[in-house]
Amino acid sequence: MDERVCKFVDEEISIGDYITTGGELPAMVIIDAVVRVLPNVVGNPNSIYNESFMSKFLDFPQYTRPRTFNGWRVPKVLLSGNHRKIFYWRLKESIRATYKYRPERLKNINLTEEEREILSEVIKEEEKN
Numbered sequence: 001m002d003e004r005v006c007k008f009v010d011e012e013i014s015i016g017d018y019i020t021t022g023g024e025l026p027a028m029v030i031i032d033a034v035v036r037v038l039p040n041v042v043g044n045p046n047s048i049y050n051e052s053f054m055s056k057f058l059d060f061p062q063y064t065r066p067r068t069f070n071g072w073r074v075p076k077v078l079l080s081g082n083h084r085k086i087f088y089w090r091l092k093e094s095i096r097a098t099y100k101y102r103p104e105r106l107k108n109i110n111l112t113e114e115e116r117e118i119l120s121e122v123i124k125e126e127e128k129n
Contacts, residue, residue, distance in 0.1 A: 056109045057094035058102055091115070096122045 015029045036042050051059065063074040077089045095118050098105055111119065 055094075056098075056111075056115075057091075057105070058097040060090040060093035060097065092118050092122065095119050096126070099123065099126065 013030060015026050020026055037048055039045070042048055063078060067074050067079065075089065077085050080086070091114075095115065099119065099122050106119065
């Protein structure tokens with residue numbers, strides 16, 4: 001952006017730490033991010049409340065069909081039907097993703113005792129790998 005125009009700008013928005021070839025793509029990203037919260041834009045309106053930036057942690061890994069793809073399997077716990085174990089697995093994997101990819105987020109949130117224990121577990125596991 002031409003620096004001479006900056007004196008007219010009252011707010012800057014970043015879409016990330018990268019450069020695009022023009023302003024069209026960042027504009028489309030912002031439009032998409034804003035429009036998707038309008039009624040009837042997203043198929044299931046409740047889904048926007050379960051996304052990475054709407055909760056403390058990044059999202060847990062998602063799996064679809066088939067159960068096995070190129071030798072990689074859906075984790076057994078997700079097929080178990082045990083909702084408590086599935087909830088725990090998802091929480092742990094969300095904490096793991098946040099620890100690996102956005103650790104600075106963990107400094108700015110209040111963790112429950114359970115979340116602190118899970119984070120300690122994740123740190124130990126990640127240090128082994």
